[in-house]
Amino acid sequence: MxxxxxxxxxxxxxxxxxxxxxxxxxPMSGGGNDSGSSGSEIIVGSADFTESQLIGSIYSxxxxxxxxxxxxxxxxxxxxxxxxALKDSSIDLVPEYxxxxxxxxxxxxxxxxxDAVSSELKGKxxxxxxxxxxxxxxxxxxxAVTKATADKYKLKTISDLAPVAGxxxxxxxxxxxxxxxxxxxxxDVYGLNFKEFVSLDAGGTLTMTALTxxxxxxxxxxxxxxxxxxxxxxxxxxxxNLFAAENVVPLIKSAKQSDVVTKTLxxxxxxxxxxxxxxxxxxxxxxxxxxxIAKKWLAGAGLGGx
Amino acid sequence: xxxxxxxxxxxxWAGSGGIPAQIGYHLLYSAIALLxxxxxxxxxxxxxxxxxxxxxLVAGFANALxxxxxxxxxxLLFLVISPVVPGKLVYVLPTIVVLVLLAVPPIxxxxxxGIQTADPDAVGAARGMGFxxxxxxxxxxxxxxxxxxxxxxxxxxxxxxxTATIAAYLGLQGLGRFxxxxxxxxxxxxxxGGAILVAVLAIVLEFSFAWLGRxxxxxxxxxxxxxxxxxxxxxVPEPVAT
Numbered sequence: 001m002x003x004x005x006x007x008x009x010x011x012x013x014x015x016x017x018x019x020x021x022x023x024x025x026x027p028m029s030g031g032g033n034d035s036g037s038s039g040s041e042i043i044v045g046s047a048d049f050t051e052s053q054l055i056g057s058i059y060s061x062x063x064x065x066x067x068x069x070x071x072x073x074x075x076x077x078x079x080x081x082x083x084x085a086l087k088d089s090s091i092d093l094v095p096e097y098x099x100x101x102x103x104x105x106x107x108x109x110x111x112x113x114x115d116a117v118s119s120e121l122k123g124k125x126x127x128x129x130x131x132x133x134x135x136x137x138x139x140x141x142x143x144a145v146t147k148a149t150a151d152k153y154k155l156k157t158i159s160d161l162a163p164v165a166g167x168x169x170x171x172x173x174x175x176x177x178x179x180x181x182x183x184x185x186x187x188d189v190y191g192l193n194f195k196e197f198v199s200l201d202a203g204g205t206l207t208m209t210a211l212t213x214x215x216x217x218x219x220x221x222x223x224x225x226x227x228x229x230x231x232x233x234x235x236x237x238x239x240x241n242l243f244a245a246e247n248v249v250p251l252i253k254s255a256k257q258s259d260v261v262t263k264t265l266x267x268x269x270x271x272x273x274x275x276x277x278x279x280x281x282x283x284x285x286x287x288x289x290x291x292x293i294a295k296k297w298l299a300g301a302g303l304g305g306x
Numbered sequence: 307x308x309x310x311x312x313x314x315x316x317x318x319w320a321g322s323g324g325i326p327a328q329i330g331y332h333l334l335y336s337a338i339a340l341l342x343x344x345x346x347x348x349x350x351x352x353x354x355x356x357x358x359x360x361x362x363l364v365a366g367f368a369n370a371l372x373x374x375x376x377x378x379x380x381x382l383l384f385l386v387i388s389p390v391v392p393g394k395l396v397y398v399l400p401t402i403v404v405l406v407l408l409a410v411p412p413i414x415x416x417x418x419x420g421i422q423t424a425d426p427d428a429v430g431a432a433r434g435m436g437f438x439x440x441x442x443x444x445x446x447x448x449x450x451x452x453x454x455x456x457x458x459x460x461x462x463x464x465x466x467x468x469t470a471t472i473a474a475y476l477g478l479q480g481l482g483r484f485x486x487x488x489x490x491x492x493x494x495x496x497x498x499g500g501a502i503l504v505a506v507l508a509i510v511l512e513f514s515f516a517w518l519g520r521x522x523x524x525x526x527x528x529x530x531x532x533x534x535x536x537x538x539x540x541x542v543p544e545p546v547a548t
Contacts, residue, residue: 174489174490175491177491178487199474200476205381209384210388215388
């Protein structure tokens with residue numbers, strides 16, 4: 001009974017928060033500053049795509065389960081916007097991806113291997129902002145092939161492509177053509193010379209469709225794409241660490257860190273896996289409410305409410 | 307952003323992805339789309355213009371198709387035909403189809419309104435001389451319709467050439483490659499260079515059509531069209547170019 005009351009209270013609060021966003025236009029303008037670092041509650045933000053909101057929701061509910069007061073401010077925008085929001089204390093906590101954040105903070109960085117990315121990232125963070133322990137869960141670029149192709153050529157890793165790349169057409173976003181973490185690196189690091197490269201999109205519908213229908217035999221997809229499972233695709237292991245690690249990592253205002261907060265979020269990170277993200281993204285694609293998905297995961301991980 | 311530097315860099319003019327090659331691809335896609343649009347638009351336009359029927363239905367339908375967002379249609383077609391069409395054709399077919407959809411209406415309108423507004427005196431005189439209906443159509447109405455038809459083709463061509471950049475969206479070649487790749491790689495000189503090349507290409511084609519019009523339209527008609535009081539010049543609205 002108690003739980004139900006808390007829940008409905010939560011629902012009301014989030015509706016209020018949402019309508020406040022709708023009415024106020026830019027959710028970042030006005031009001032944000034006052035309720036920022038000064039208050040005791042933690043404002044959880046997220047980027048403007050599903051997975052980020054999902055992880056934000058998990059953070060938020062995990063903290064609530066430990067009695068930490070939380071306010072949700074999801075769907076903020078791109079990295080440029082929410083990092084700024086974090087700096088000016090409009091939000092206090094946001095889920096990030098280690099590699100992407102590092103290349104945002106330092107475009108010249110070439111770190112790719114998970115530990116290297118994390119340690120380099122620690123030194124590059126703006127003052128007043130800390131990162132907690134990165135999760136093993138990753139949303140990174142993968143070179144994917146169909147199960148049939150993988151079986152035919154016995155492919156497990158990207159290195160395995162070397163003898164057969166000349167027979168395969170690779171698909172990916174246009175920037176891959178000249179990017180080190182793309183066609184160039186695949187050639188320099190792995191020695192792969194594909195028969196052809198077709199510019200499509202970054203892990204989107206075009207690449208997925210062309211891959212499943214055989215117009216391309218290898219494609220750039222994201223490791224948490226539910227289509228990897230539902231379309232029976234194989235993400236080849238990046239055995240030479242060409243593509244930067246993209247571990248999910250909580251980014252928090254240093255002033256808001258406490259033992260409880262740190263421990264709770266680190267527990268979440270420790271339990272979260274890439275496979276979890278795939279299945280939760282699949283749930284979300286079916287239209288299931290994100291906070292319900294988050295709650296189910298927390299319960300399964302033993303991090304939910306009492 | 308130095309697009310002059312990009313345009314004058316010799317390395318950009320060489321090789322399979324160089325500027326001449328991409329102009330070639332761009333013109334190839336455009337020519338295929340234009341020929342297909344002519345094959346559809348001209349016969350249909352003749353039927354409508356000759357019988358005076360179906361204008362509202364056919365022309366309305368063609369114009370409605372034209373209003374579909376090109377990029378959305380391109381992706382939709384790709385997703386639909388991808389399971390059944392093998393190989394490269396899966397990228398080419400949607401590209402040509404969306405270009406043809408854009409190009410048919412101006413050609414269609416030019417043709418039927420050209421035929422409908424052929425000088426009634428000339429048509430009457432031909433009939434009086436004993437021309438059959440077929441002869442009137444082929445030897446009087448169609449030549450009279452040429453200026454408007456050419457203007458329709460011209461407007462279609464410009465539309466096709468400027469829109470053929472979307473071929474790059476489905477991984478094809480053409481000048482769109484520079485625009486799309488430039489954006490993806492944050493190389494704005496390349497992006498601007500590509501856009502300028504498209505504009506130049508469109509202008510060159512525009513001039514060629516003006517020249518073509520002078521060559522193939524009967525001198526008698528041109529004199530008529532030049533006069534400001536001519537029904538051809540005043541009563542007939544130009545096909546709407548977008």
